[in-house]
Amino acid sequence: MIGFRRLYGASPLSLLGSVAAIAVAAFAMAQMFQPDVAPFPLNLVIWLFAGALLHDLVLLPGYSAADRGMRAVVPAGTVNFVRVPLAISAVLFLVWFPRILDRQPQNYERALDHPPPDFLGRWLVCCGVLFAGSAILFAVRRLTAGRSAAARRSAP
Amino acid sequence: MRTLLPTEPPPGPSRPDFWRSPLRGAWLTTVFGSFLLVAVTIVAVTGFLSHAAYQPSLGANAIIPADKDIVLLSWPASPTYLYAITQGLHVTVGIVAVPLLLAKLWSVIPRLYAWPPVASPADALGRLTTLLLVGSAIFQFATGICNAQLYYPWKFNFVTAHYYGAWIFVAALVLHVAVKLPTIRRAYATRRELDLDDELRAPAPDEPTISRRGLFGLVAGASAALFVVTAGQVIGGPTRKLALLAPRGRGETFPVNKTAAVAKVTPEMVGPDWRLELYGGARRVSLSRDELLAMEQHTYALPIACVEGWTTTQTWTGVRLKDLARLAGVPDADTVQTGSLQPRGAFRQATLGRAQLHDDQALLALKVNGEDLPLDHGYPARVICPALPGVHCTKWVGGLRFA
Numbered sequence: 001m002i003g004f005r006r007l008y009g010a011s012p013l014s015l016l017g018s019v020a021a022i023a024v025a026a027f028a029m030a031q032m033f034q035p036d037v038a039p040f041p042l043n044l045v046i047w048l049f050a051g052a053l054l055h056d057l058v059l060l061p062g063y064s065a066a067d068r069g070m071r072a073v074v075p076a077g078t079v080n081f082v083r084v085p086l087a088i089s090a091v092l093f094l095v096w097f098p099r100i101l102d103r104q105p106q107n108y109e110r111a112l113d114h115p116p117p118d119f120l121g122r123w124l125v126c127c128g129v130l131f132a133g134s135a136i137l138f139a140v141r142r143l144t145a146g147r148s149a150a151a152r153r154s155a156p
Numbered sequence: 157m158r159t160l161l162p163t164e165p166p167p168g169p170s171r172p173d174f175w176r177s178p179l180r181g182a183w184l185t186t187v188f189g190s191f192l193l194v195a196v197t198i199v200a201v202t203g204f205l206s207h208a209a210y211q212p213s214l215g216a217n218a219i220i221p222a223d224k225d226i227v228l229l230s231w232p233a234s235p236t237y238l239y240a241i242t243q244g245l246h247v248t249v250g251i252v253a254v255p256l257l258l259a260k261l262w263s264v265i266p267r268l269y270a271w272p273p274v275a276s277p278a279d280a281l282g283r284l285t286t287l288l289l290v291g292s293a294i295f296q297f298a299t300g301i302c303n304a305q306l307y308y309p310w311k312f313n314f315v316t317a318h319y320y321g322a323w324i325f326v327a328a329l330v331l332h333v334a335v336k337l338p339t340i341r342r343a344y345a346t347r348r349e350l351d352l353d354d355e356l357r358a359p360a361p362d363e364p365t366i367s368r369r370g371l372f373g374l375v376a377g378a379s380a381a382l383f384v385v386t387a388g389q390v391i392g393g394p395t396r397k398l399a400l401l402a403p404r405g406r407g408e409t410f411p412v413n414k415t416a417a418v419a420k421v422t423p424e425m426v427g428p429d430w431r432l433e434l435y436g437g438a439r440r441v442s443l444s445r446d447e448l449l450a451m452e453q454h455t456y457a458l459p460i461a462c463v464e465g466w467t468t469t470q471t472w473t474g475v476r477l478k479d480l481a482r483l484a485g486v487p488d489a490d491t492v493q494t495g496s497l498q499p500r501g502a503f504r505q506a507t508l509g510r511a512q513l514h515d516d517q518a519l520l521a522l523k524v525n526g527e528d529l530p531l532d533h534g535y536p537a538r539v540i541c542p543a544l545p546g547v548h549c550t551k552w553v554g555g556l557r558f559a
Contacts, residue, residue: 008277017331031316038312047310048321083366092378095382098307099401110418111413112412113412113415
């Protein structure tokens, strides 16, 4: 048992679990890679695995760098009042970008019988509401902070 | 393997002091992971329920080859809102979980660069199963979210790939949770303050620029924002106005899933010569629209729910499917296969089971909201059946085959 652990690096049960999960995945992939399901196998390979690479090597370093850049230009006390609406706007874009950027509008038009509405404008409205809400919150915080500081100063 | 690589990691992300966030740690990852686990469990269960709702064991309903498929339950015809709820949950919870997935992946990113990259055979399998988990998770989220927006930037069959993608995801997730169970237990037991072997915690953290509570607030805020601009397409009523970014949100009170023009159904095909043909009895029965209107009419307010995660409830009037079965001479039929005038397309036919066929509210609808059906909504006659996926409520029906 200890010998197995030293050779393999984990318990036999862990090996069994890994093999079982890989077997299920292999079966599922065998079904996905049928020619009538995926006539261009490379396209499915890219879709299955490139998402993880794209997230780990592009999206995450990208938003981390953007966050650092934002912190470099925004005054220290206001960072999160910019960061929160910015991040939420970005997530809304990430999820709904096909409609925001009007990708394949013909699919929308053929299904609903009218051209897609201005989703870009709607997203910008969402961004505006988020930033405006954050600005109001910032103003309120400053006002109340100023008042309590004044109250402290005037206290005996 | 250690002999091939230097024991010291090269400069960069493999060095523990590269990662500076004071927020990362086993406790944070466990909390994000727990919420994400609840969300993806709802999404997976409702996804498999949706698969069952298409009743793949009946007629020609199967999209996935039936011999390789497992369907655990026969789909009921009540409650009326069953499919609207399960599919609404599938799509809405999936979308709302995106910030949780991003936060979870952010919290564990240093593990990607762990040094040495592979220290043992167990590590190698761990890397492989993690790739399967993250790859299939992003695949499932991306394909599902694109499909709900009528955006198909791939070259494979979405239904089959999304279905088997779920198998990969569930298998990899079960393994992941099992492997991480001791860490999860320890993280909750230690109540935030962490043991020494917490490999996610930065050894030389920077000053925090956001509190841990602030980060939870940010993730919850992003999920809430997604909920607000999305959920109205299934909740309906005044909330639909708020669903700014959902394709069937604001402005779509009675959305069309597929227009007659796209289905290639022309006004000539549904003119006065149109007849509904009933098969399955000793002889074929042929009915004009006037003859159908002369039959006993029933009116119900029923939702029609799409796999894309939107629902609309309208008031439908028409004849009961079971009355038509009686008229065809097979009152005790087990199934009915619908046939549309639509010349092509996967859903120009569907087979409904016994629960659907014999339900009082399962109609061949001739009118909606007191008016004749519009052509885009299936004139001269369409199926409307409680708890059935929208695409199985066949439009422009030309024939019904009872068996």
